[in-house]
Amino acid sequence: MILVWLILIPFIGGLLCWQAERFGEQPPRWIALGTMLLELALVLGVWWHGDYGLNAAQGASDWVLEWRAAWIPRFGIEVHLALDGLSLIMIALTGLLGVLAVVCSWHEISRRIGFFHLNLLWILGGVVGVFLAIDLFLFFFFWEMMLVPMYFLIALWGHSGSTGNTRIQAATKFFIYTQASGLLMLVAILGLVFAHHAATGEYSFSYEALRHTAQNELSPQMAWWLMLGFFIAFAVKMPVVPLHGWLPDAHAQAPTAGSVDLAGILLKTAAYGMLRFALPLFPEASQAFAPVAMGLGILGIFYGAILACGQHDLKRLVAYSSISHMGFVLIGIYSGTELALQGVVVLMVAHAFSASGLFIISGQLYERLHTRDMRLMGGLWGRIKGLPGIALCFVAASMGIPGTANFVGEFLVLFGTFDTWPWVVVVASGGFVLAAIYSLFIMQRVYFGPAKEDTPLGGLDGREIVMMLGLLALVLWVGLYPGPLLHTSEAAMQNVERIMTLEETPAMPEETP
Amino acid sequence: MTSLLALSPLILVCATAIVVMLTIAWRRCYDLTATLTVIGLNLALAAQLLAWWQAPLDVTLLMTVDGLSIFGGVLILVATLACATLGHAYLEGARGPREEYYLLLLCAAAGGIALVSSRHLASLFFSLELLSMPLYGMLAYTYRERGALEAGVKYMVLSAAASAFLLFGMALLYARTGHLDFAGLGEALASAGSDGWLLAGMGMMLIGLGFKLSIVPFHLWTPDVYEGSPAPAATFLASASKVAVLIVLLRLLQSAPATQDAWFHSLLAVLAFVTMLAGNLLALMQQDLKRLLGYSSIAHFGYLLVALVINEGLAVETAGIYLVTYVLTTLGAFGVVTLLSSPYGGADASRLHHYRGLFWRRPYLTAVLTVMMLSLAGIPLTAGFIGKFYIVAVGVEASRWWLVGAVVAGSAIGLFYYLRVMVTLFLPEPGMQRRDATTDWAQRAGGVVVLALAALVVLLGVYPAPMIDWVRLMAAT
Numbered sequence: 001m002i003l004v005w006l007i008l009i010p011f012i013g014g015l016l017c018w019q020a021e022r023f024g025e026q027p028p029r030w031i032a033l034g035t036m037l038l039e040l041a042l043v044l045g046v047w048w049h050g051d052y053g054l055n056a057a058q059g060a061s062d063w064v065l066e067w068r069a070a071w072i073p074r075f076g077i078e079v080h081l082a083l084d085g086l087s088l089i090m091i092a093l094t095g096l097l098g099v100l101a102v103v104c105s106w107h108e109i110s111r112r113i114g115f116f117h118l119n120l121l122w123i124l125g126g127v128v129g130v131f132l133a134i135d136l137f138l139f140f141f142f143w144e145m146m147l148v149p150m151y152f153l154i155a156l157w158g159h160s161g162s163t164g165n166t167r168i169q170a171a172t173k174f175f176i177y178t179q180a181s182g183l184l185m186l187v188a189i190l191g192l193v194f195a196h197h198a199a200t201g202e203y204s205f206s207y208e209a210l211r212h213t214a215q216n217e218l219s220p221q222m223a224w225w226l227m228l229g230f231f232i233a234f235a236v237k238m239p240v241v242p243l244h245g246w247l248p249d250a251h252a253q254a255p256t257a258g259s260v261d262l263a264g265i266l267l268k269t270a271a272y273g274m275l276r277f278a279l280p281l282f283p284e285a286s287q288a289f290a291p292v293a294m295g296l297g298i299l300g301i302f303y304g305a306i307l308a309c310g311q312h313d314l315k316r317l318v319a320y321s322s323i324s325h326m327g328f329v330l331i332g333i334y335s336g337t338e339l340a341l342q343g344v345v346v347l348m349v350a351h352a353f354s355a356s357g358l359f360i361i362s363g364q365l366y367e368r369l370h371t372r373d374m375r376l377m378g379g380l381w382g383r384i385k386g387l388p389g390i391a392l393c394f395v396a397a398s399m400g401i402p403g404t405a406n407f408v409g410e411f412l413v414l415f416g417t418f419d420t421w422p423w424v425v426v427v428a429s430g431g432f433v434l435a436a437i438y439s440l441f442i443m444q445r446v447y448f449g450p451a452k453e454d455t456p457l458g459g460l461d462g463r464e465i466v467m468m469l470g471l472l473a474l475v476l477w478v479g480l481y482p483g484p485l486l487h488t489s490e491a492a493m494q495n496v497e498r499i500m501t502l503e504e505t506p507a508m509p510e511e512t513p
Numbered sequence: 514m515t516s517l518l519a520l521s522p523l524i525l526v527c528a529t530a531i532v533v534m535l536t537i538a539w540r541r542c543y544d545l546t547a548t549l550t551v552i553g554l555n556l557a558l559a560a561q562l563l564a565w566w567q568a569p570l571d572v573t574l575l576m577t578v579d580g581l582s583i584f585g586g587v588l589i590l591v592a593t594l595a596c597a598t599l600g601h602a603y604l605e606g607a608r609g610p611r612e613e614y615y616l617l618l619l620c621a622a623a624g625g626i627a628l629v630s631s632r633h634l635a636s637l638f639f640s641l642e643l644l645s646m647p648l649y650g651m652l653a654y655t656y657r658e659r660g661a662l663e664a665g666v667k668y669m670v671l672s673a674a675a676s677a678f679l680l681f682g683m684a685l686l687y688a689r690t691g692h693l694d695f696a697g698l699g700e701a702l703a704s705a706g707s708d709g710w711l712l713a714g715m716g717m718m719l720i721g722l723g724f725k726l727s728i729v730p731f732h733l734w735t736p737d738v739y740e741g742s743p744a745p746a747a748t749f750l751a752s753a754s755k756v757a758v759l760i761v762l763l764r765l766l767q768s769a770p771a772t773q774d775a776w777f778h779s780l781l782a783v784l785a786f787v788t789m790l791a792g793n794l795l796a797l798m799q800q801d802l803k804r805l806l807g808y809s810s811i812a813h814f815g816y817l818l819v820a821l822v823i824n825e826g827l828a829v830e831t832a833g834i835y836l837v838t839y840v841l842t843t844l845g846a847f848g849v850v851t852l853l854s855s856p857y858g859g860a861d862a863s864r865l866h867h868y869r870g871l872f873w874r875r876p877y878l879t880a881v882l883t884v885m886m887l888s889l890a891g892i893p894l895t896a897g898f899i900g901k902f903y904i905v906a907v908g909v910e911a912s913r914w915w916l917v918g919a920v921v922a923g924s925a926i927g928l929f930y931y932l933r934v935m936v937t938l939f940l941p942e943p944g945m946q947r948r949d950a951t952t953d954w955a956q957r958a959g960g961v962v963v964l965a966l967a968a969l970v971v972l973l974g975v976y977p978a979p980m981i982d983w984v985r986l987m988a989a990t
Contacts, residue, residue, distance in 0.1 A: 074981045145893040155936050172932050179892075180925035186902070187917055190909040 002046060003067045003081040003132055006091060009039050010098070010125030014118040021114025032102045032117040036124070040095035047092060052085035052488045064088075071138070075193070076204040080135040086492040087131045089345060089485065090265075090272055093352055094131065096474075097264040098124045101257035103467050104360045108256055108367060109157060116157055119149035123261055130269045134207040136189045139277070143233075143269070144182050150258065150266065151175045158253040159366075170249035177246040181236035188229025192281070195222070207277075214281045227282035227289060234278060237270035238326050241300040251319035252372075256363030259315065263322050263355040268348050271329050275341070275492075279333070280499050286334065287500065293334040294424045300327030305434035309441060314362045314372045318355060321398060321438060324431060325351045325406075331428060332413035335421055336500035341493040342486050343412025346478065349485065350397070350405030353475045357394035357468065358442075361387065364464060365446070368457045374442075379451025385459030388447045390468045397475045399439040400432060405478035519567035519578040521560040522586050523626045529553025530619035537612045547601045550615040554597065554622070558590045569990050574694060575636035576627070580990035584833060585629030585760040588840050592753035593622040595844045595962050599851040600745035602959040606856030607655060614654055614745075617647035621749065625757035632768070634683045634693040637761060641679070641725070644754055645672050651746035652738060658860055660741030668742075671724065671734045679721025685714030699769035707776070715777060718765075725758040728818065729788040732811045736795075739807035744854050744861050747803060748847035751810050752840045759817060763832055766824055781822045785916060788815030789923040796930045803863040805930060806846055809889055812923055813839055816904045819920060823911045831903040833984035838888065838900035838973070845966040846885040849878060852954050852963060865937050872939045878954065879938045881967040888970050890931040891924055896973040899980070 013035025020027040050064045063082035071079045083091075101120060109116050126146025133139040151171050158167030189205070196213040197203055204210065214223065236243045251259050279286050286293075304323030311317040325347070332344035364387060365380075366372055381388045397404035410432075418425045460468070478485060517524070533549055536542075561583050569579035597618055604611045624643030631637045649672070653665025687693055689710050690701035705711055720731060727735040739747050792812030799805040817839070820831040853868075854861040862868075872879040884895060891901030901924065908917035954960040973980050 071976075072978050072981065074978065074985070141893045141898075144898075148887065148892055148894075151932070152939070156939050168936050171936070172929060175932060176925055176928050179928055180921065183905070183921045183924055186905055187909055187921065190906050194906075194910050 001067060002042065003065055003083060006039065006042060007081070007125055007129045007132060009035060009042070010121040010128065013038075014121035014125065017117035017121065018114045021112075025110075025113055028114045028117045029102065029106060032121060033099065035121060036095060036098035036102055039124075039128075040092070040099060043088065043092045043095050046083070047088055047488070050088075052088060052491055071135075074203070075137070076202060076206070077137045078135050078206065079138060080206060081132040081138075082134045083132060084492045085488040085490065086272065086275060086345065089349065089489055090131045090268060091128055093268070093349060094124055094127050094265050097260055097352060097356055100264075100356060100360070100467060100471065101260045103463060104260060104363060105255060105257040106463060108363060111157070116153070119152045120257055120261070122146070122149040123153065123266075127261075127265050127269060131272060134276075135205050136192075136207065136210060136277075137205040139273075140182070140186055140189060143185070143273075144179065146266070146269075147175055147178050147182075150262070153258040153261075154250055154254045157255045158258070159255070159372075166249070167253040170246075170253040174246040174250040177236050177243070181233040181243070184229045185233035188226040188233075191222070191226050191229070192218075211281055215283070220284065223282050223285045224288070227278060227285035230273070230278040230281070231289065231293075234270040234273045235296075237273075238267060238330065239270075239323060240296045240326070240330060241303050241323065242296075244300075244323055247323065248316050248319045251322075251359075252313055252316045256359060256366075259318075259359040259363075260356040263318070263359060264352040267322065267326060268352060271326075271333065271344065271348055274333050275344070275496055279336070279496055283499050287336070290334040290336070294331055294421060297327045297330035297334070298424060298427055300324065300330065301428055301431035302327075302434065305431055305438060308438040309434065312374050314365065314374055314377075314442070314446065315359065317374075317438060317442065318358045318362065318398075321435070322351070322355055324435065325355075325398075327431070328410055328413050328428065331417055331421075331424060335413075335417035335424075336497060337416040337419065338493055338497040340413050340416025341496055342489060343409050343414075343416055345409075345489040345493065346405060346482055346485060347409025347413060349478060350409045350475065353471055353478070354394055354397040354404070354406055357471050357475070358391075358398060360467070360471075361391050361394065364460075374445040376452065377446045378449040379447070380457075381447040383451060383453075383455070384457045386465065387460055390460075390472065391447065392443060393472050393475070395439045395442050397479075399435050403476065403479050405475050405482070408479055408482045515567050515570060516572045519564045519570045520572055520576065520630075521563050522557040522590070523623060523630070525553060525557040525560050526590075526619055526623045526626060529557070530616060530623060533612075533616050533619060537616065541610070541612055543604075543611050546612040546615050547597065550597050550619060551594065553619070554590055554594045557626075558587065558594070561587050561590070571632070572630075575633045576630045577632040578630055580987035581760060581764060582630035584984070584987035585756060586626045588756045588836060589622060589625040589629065589753045592749065592756065592840055592844060593618060593625075595848065595966070596745050596749045596753070598958045598962045599748060599848055599855075602957055603743065603745050603851050603855040603857050606858050608657075614651065617650045617654075618749065621645075621647040621651065622753065625753050628757040629760045629764075631761060632695045632764070634687070634695075634698070638676075638679065638683065641758070641761075642676065644757060645676070645725075648672075648746070648750060648754065651749065652742040654746060655743045655857060658741070658743075660860060661743055662741075664738040664741030667734055668738050675721045675724035675731070677721075678717045678724075682714045682717030682719075682721060685710050685717065689714070695765060695768035702769050712776065716780075719780075722758055722762050723784070726755060726762070726814050727807075727811050728784055728814060729791040729811065732788070732792070735811055736799075736804045736807040739810075740801055740804040740863065743857065744803070744847060744851035744863075748844060748851065751806065751843050751847060755810070755814065756836055756840060759814070759821075759832070759836065763821060763829070766821055767829070778822065781818065782913070782916065785815055785818035785822050786919045788812070788818060789919045790815075790926075793923045793926040793930075797926065799930065800865050801863050802850060802865055802868065802934065803847075803861065805865075805934065806843070806850075809927065809930070810843065812927060813889070815923065816901075816920060819904055819913075819916050820907050822916065823907055823913060826910050827903065827907045829988045830981075830984055831907040833988055834903045834977075834981065835900040837980055837984065838896040838970075841966055841970050841973070842885050842888040842895075842897055845881060845963060845970060846889065848959065848963040848966060849882040849885070852878065852959055855959065865934065868934070868937050869940050870938075873941070875954075877964070878960075881963050882938060883935055884967045884970055886931045886935045888974070890928050894971060894974050896970045896977070896980075898974055899977045 017028040017031050065083040068080040071077050126142050129142030155171035199217040239247050304320045308320035332340040400406045400410050414425045571577045624640045627640035649669040655661045692698045724731040796808035820828045888895035888897030891897045
């Protein structure tokens with residue numbers, strides 16, 4: 001039942017925020033904050049009580065917690081929620097970033113506060129739903145549903161670019177990209193369901209049943225096409241390079257809280273989807289697809305990094321760097337070794353921290369300078385108290401300096417992939433050089449160099465300091481002691497590896513150079 | 514007696530029409546007329562239950578009462594009730610006679626109910642005309658408006674041409690087979706094999722019915738008529754009239770399995786494909802909400818045609834579900850337009866800029882329209898999603914990948930203009946001239962109807978099981 005509450009709390013909180021607006025500006029903010037803190041506390045409570053490392057050894061059930069109820073009996077659709085180590089980490093991340101998103105928009109949003117928080121919390125609720133649902137219909141339901149509030153967030157509270165109308169264009173682009181690719185996933189899901197129907201005579205959207213069908217009943221060609229349907233949907237959200245068109249615009253125009261949600265958790269739903277659905281449902285097809293995915297990953301790493309170097313808009317730069325980081329995630333996912341998969345989990349968490357940190361910093365700079373154009377910045381080191389130092393830490397984290405969480409994640413991904421794909425690792429490592437370049441660009445252009453003006457800008461207030469230092473502490477904690485995180489996701493990742501390697505033996509020799 | 518009971522909804526609607534006519538002749542009283550109409554329609558709706566106990570039953574050679582006809586009858590009556598309620602507020606400001614609107618509405622509803630239960634080409638033609646004729650009057654009801662008059666005349670002329678095609682097609686079929694009832698016709702077609710005259714006859718009938726459903730390439734009247742006509746009449750045209758015609762088309766296709774002739778079949782598939790894409794593409798740049806809804810309804814009937822083309826497995830259920838979601842959503846969307854345009858005073862508030870910033874003035878009304886747009890776009894949490902899900906499912910089940918591809922592409926294109934409408938509602942208003950709903954809209958009957966529709970759309974989107982069960986029950990008999 002607690003799983004249901006995890007989903008319901010943000011939705012209810014959102015409605016309360018909306019209605020609380022009539023009592024003034026502050027109540028919606030406090031209610032939103034309280035809701036997300038409650039959510040976070042619940043997740044941490046669940047984490048504290050369960051043991052997530054042991055399940056693989058027991059072998060019987062993969063899920064620590066499970067909840068199901070009939071929903072649409074006609075098609076055997078159930079409200080089927082389940083939690084394992086991977087979803088737990090993701091939900092905890094959602095709760096944490098939800099708190100951050102509420103806090104960082106405390107002063108930024110001054111119009112229609114109630115409606116803003118309604119959208120913000122509904123996104124988070126939808127994301128939690130995505131992480132918990134293992135009925136494919138329910139998964140798709142949440143997957144599509146969370147786009148609507150995100151659309152409103154960008155379209156209504158976004159920053160307009162130079163040509164006035166762009167935030168709506170960005171939001172529309174985001175929505176159409178993700179929705180259309182989502183429909184492809186729906187087609188793939190239905191293809192799977194009807195294959196199941198043909199084999200057993202009954203409809204079901206259940207994960208277990210469909211996994212069984214997918215591995216036993218499908219012709220390889222069919223499996224390939226269905227896998228592609230899933231992959232494209234996830235690849236758009238992730239984003240993988242040829243399908244990334246919406247991301248820079250959406251990030252550049254979104255309000256800070258929107259960017260934090262987008263980079264921190266919406267992108268992670270894609271990686272989660274691959275780990276939970278695309279790979280386990282179609283291990284053979286995924287294995288055959290791995291070389292392509294690796295190629296796309298490398299392309300993403302370099303494309304994102306090179307374009308990041310050329311940006312003037314701070315948020316666009318961070319957005320492109322996200323594409324680059326997601327390239328590593330993609331490589332890690334498709335290498336299929338436990339080490340690399342563990343690295344993927346850490347990297348997702350680390351990227352959520354570092355990218356949200358950087359986006360929040362851009363938001364804070366925007367509040368003070370009313371621009372995100374780096375050409376108009378420069379010499380801020382002496383003008384803002386506190387912020388530049390913190391920014392340096394997050395930039396270092398994004399670069400993957402040892403001691404930060406990103407280092408652990410990237411190192412594990414590359415280390416785990418090296419065995420089977422040494423050349424991929426060699427080439428991908430080149431991405432670090434570019435990462436260093438764009439990261440140093442940020443520091444150089446924003447904080448050093450000649451100052452445009454000498455007047456000091458307002459320093460960080462208590463809210464901002466607590467928020468940034470807290471986030472920084474998490475980055476360092478995961479960077480220095482990733483043990484608890486790795487332990488939590490261990491069982492889930494072992495499962496994925498087991499599924500991948502069952503079919504791996506015959507397929508691999510031709511592909512290893 | 515059982516036959517009378519089975520036909521009681523139709524009889525009640527006709528009786529109400531006569532009563533309303535006599536009342537108008539006796540004394541003009543707007544509120545009385547409206548009340549009588551609503552009471553009559555509600556009685557007819559309740560009488561569907563009586564009809565359900567008798568079903569399935571063939572009443573004479575012309576009519577049949579079965580699940581499908583009751584399903585269609587309920588949808589038509591609900592749509593008519595909504596149109597009557599919405600029309601009440603709308604016409605309050607109209608000059609000239611206002612009571613006859615209800616008379617026309619009732620006649621059209623009777624035509625629709627007769628159409629869904631016809632099983633004979635004669636009753637098909639008769640009831641189709643009974644459905645269309647009053648519509649000419651309704652569409653041109655505010656005839657002082659140039660657009661309305663144009664809409665009425667345009668619909669009348671084109672509709673007459675389409676009827677001519679329909680008649681010609683029937684004549685050809687009769688000449689070759691000697692049957693006018695659907696069942697006999699179906700058997701004759703099955704045994705006749707491929708015959709040029711029969712194909713021509715079926716093709717001409719398809720033109721006639723396709724015109725009413727505004728299937729591309731017979732869609733040219735739709736946007737103009739939607740745009741020009743008074744909102745309640747457009748609502749009826751978009752909901753009840755289309756439901757009735759689609760159901761009779763479904764019945765025709767079902768009773769004549771030989772129409773699954775390869776040639777005819779691929780023709781239908783091509784029409785569905787073109788309709789989906791053209792409807793959505795043409796809607797992209799519209800600046801008028803009613804026009805946009807017109808194009809969007811073209812696209813939606815393209816999706817529905819997918820179910821008709823496949824015509825096996827889940828197809829009937831899909832058509833039923835999609836019709837329910839489409840009717841609810843269309844009623845809601847047009848309802849909001851009607852509320853904003855009532856009471857009548859000049860052309861309807863249908864330009865998109867009328868809706869700029871509506872959210873900051875009328876948040877709940879905007880919420881309704883937003884829900885309807887999301888539902889038309891097929892986004893989860895709304896009934897439209899269930900409909901879209903069914904359409905994709907039926908396409909995947911039959912492995913018609915081209916049609917599925919067109920559904921996906923059409924939906925993606927469709928998002929663009931639905932989102933445009935949605936975001937317009939929320940944009941800060943620039944202080945241009947605007948129309949607004951009356952302040953007490955939510956307490957008025959029309960407002961209640963619209964709010965209830967929105968609630969229903971969300972409810973069925975979240976928990977569609979009752980709707981699915983009902984449609985299956987209806988499809989089973």
